[in-house]
Amino acid sequence: MKPQDVTEHPGEHAIFIIFGLTDYTRTRGPVRELLGALPALVRSLKNRCPDCGISCVMGFGAQAWAGLFPEQPVPRELHEFQEIKGEKHTAVATPGDLFFHLRAKKMDAIIELASYISSDLGDSVRVIDETHGFRYQDSRAIIGFVDGTENPADEALEFAAIGREDPDFTGGSYAMTQKYLHDMEAWQKLPVEEQEKVIGRRKFTDRELTDEEKPGNAHNAVTNIKGPEGRELKIVRANIAFASPAKGEYGTYFIGYAGTFSTTRKMLENMFIGDPPGNSDRLLEYSRAVSGALFFIPSARLLENLAGD
Ligand code: HEM
Numbered sequence: 632m633k634p635q636d637v638t639e640h641p642g643e644h645a646i647f648i649i650f651g652l653t654d655y656t657r658t659r660g661p662v663r664e665l666l667g668a669l670p671a672l673v674r675s676l677k678n679r680c681p682d683c684g685i686s687c688v689m690g691f692g693a694q695a696w697a698g699l700f701p702e703q704p705v706p707r708e709l710h711e712f713q714e715i716k717g718e719k720h721t722a723v724a725t726p727g728d729l730f731f732h733l734r735a736k737k738m739d740a741i742i743e744l745a746s747y748i749s750s751d752l753g754d755s756v757r758v759i760d761e762t763h764g765f766r767y768q769d770s771r772a773i774i775g776f777v778d779g780t781e782n783p784a785d786e787a788l789e790f791a792a793i794g795r796e797d798p799d800f801t802g803g804s805y806a807m808t809q810k811y812l813h814d815m816e817a818w819q820k821l822p823v824e825e826q827e828k829v830i831g832r833r834k835f836t837d838r839e840l841t842d843e844e845k846p847g848n849a850h851n852a853v854t855n856i857k858g859p860e861g862r863e864l865k866i867v868r869a870n871i872a873f874a875s876p877a878k879g880e881y882g883t884y885f886i887g888y889a890g891t892f893s894t895t896r897k898m899l900e901n902m903f904i905g906d907p908p909g910n911s912d913r914l915l916e917y918s919r920a921v922s923g924a925l926f927f928i929p930s931a932r933l934l935e936n937l938a939g940d
Contacts, residue, residue: 632802632930636686637888638787641779641869642734643684645764646741647808647884648748649924650729650756655698658755662699662729665751666938670931672747676740685735687744689934690806690926695728700937706793706800708892712807712925715896717904720915722809727759727924730806732869732886738763760922762810764871764884773872773881774818774917776830777837781851783865791867791888792930802930805892807899809885810873810922818917829913850914853901856894864894883918892925 652658669687676685691699693711715722731748733741745761772778783790793803818826823834831849832839839845845852858864866887874881889895902912929937 632932634788634792634802634804635688635928635931635934636734637688637791637804637806637928638867639684639686639734639869641764641766641770641871642686643736643766644738644741645732645734645869645871645884646745647760647762647764647886648729648731648733648745649727649759649761649808649922650752651726651759652695652698652728652756654755655695658752659699661752661755663938665748666934668747668751670935672744676744680735680737680740683735683737683740685740685744686733688730688732688806688928690730690732690928692726692728692730692924692926696927703937704799706803706805706927707797708805709927710925712923714923715899715903717911718909720903720911720920722899722903722920723923725759725922725924727808727926729756730808730924730926730928732806734869760810762873762884764873767872771872772870772883773874774813774815774883775826776832776834778870778883779868780832780837781865782868786865787867789890790865790894791890793890800927800929800933803933804888804890804928805895806926806928807885807887807889807892807895808922808924808926809920811883811885811918811920813881813883814917814919815879815881821917829917846913848905848910848913850902850912853905853910853912854898856897856901864897866895866898888928 712724714724735741831851866889887895905911
């Protein structure tokens with residue numbers, strides 16, 4: 632089953648929209664109509680701007696899935712994201728029913744698509760969050776480090792898409808989203824060598840610190856996890872920077888696509904609680920999660936089928 636565009640690069644620009652639904656019965660019609668129209672909307676934009684690299688991923692929160700498509704089985708790992716509370720840091724859980732991740736080289740193309748989506752859904756939804764992200768310098772997080780280096784390349788789909796273990800949903804994916812705000816003042820006061828120990832890589836060259844140099848609470852140490860046979864477990868990240876300089880807000884929109892949510896969940900537990908507990912991610916001393924929601928991303932085919940069910 633062909634997945635949606637979950638393995639695309641983060642893009643020059645991105646918009647993330649999370650909608651809430653109040654009445655599933657009332658929303659079913661507009662959602663199905665949008666599902667029917669979406670492939671052609673994206674195709675049209677691709678035709679009109681072949682170099683824009685436009686892509687659209689759509690997903691559903693657990694309650695929305697059950698409420699909108701009661702006749703469908705439920706993906707194995709789909710549930711409402713449960714808060715993760717460590718000694719010092721908390722990965723908050725916030726509401727979310729419908730999710731859109733739009734990417735393109737040109738912001739106007741994304742805005743056009745987002746405006747069709749919003750007008751098609753009309754007042755059957757309420758906006759929970761809309762974040763506009765941008766590529767910062769040479770693909771760096773707003774804290775100045777290159778972000779995305781250890782993303783899987785050739786095996787991206789293998790890690791990002793559900794396999795045959797959940798046959799009704801093969802080609803689907805789980806998207807975990809979190810908005811982080813950075814304490815830029817404290818971060819900028821930290822000498823570069825210390826920042827490098829927080830991330831686990833060199834700031835300018837992006838080279839990884841050696842095992843001897845890298846502390847156990849570095850971000851890339853706690854998120855490096857292994858499966859039962861010692862195989863590295865990965866997710867496909869498409870983080871992007873966002874900012875509102877006038878408000879003094881500088882952030883990272885984290886999005887991780889995975890074929891198994893338990894992989895992302897384990898990374899989050901390592902970051903917020905620590906393994907062993909207490910060894911939490913030092914990056915969290917400079918970054919606060921202000922949202923957190925899990926969405927199921929159906930395969931492209933299933934998404935089209937849902938329109939006609
Ligand atoms: C404040 C938000 C975050 C920022 C600014 C951030 C930034 C970074 C940076 C700069 C790297 C090193 C380069 C790279 O390999 O991409 C990295 C690596 C990584 N991050 Fe994050 N990240 C954030 C949140 C998260 C979250 C929430 C997760 C997982 C749930 C995560 C998972 C990973 C993984 C798996 C790696 C690669 C580790 C390895 O080297 O094996 N990150 N991140």
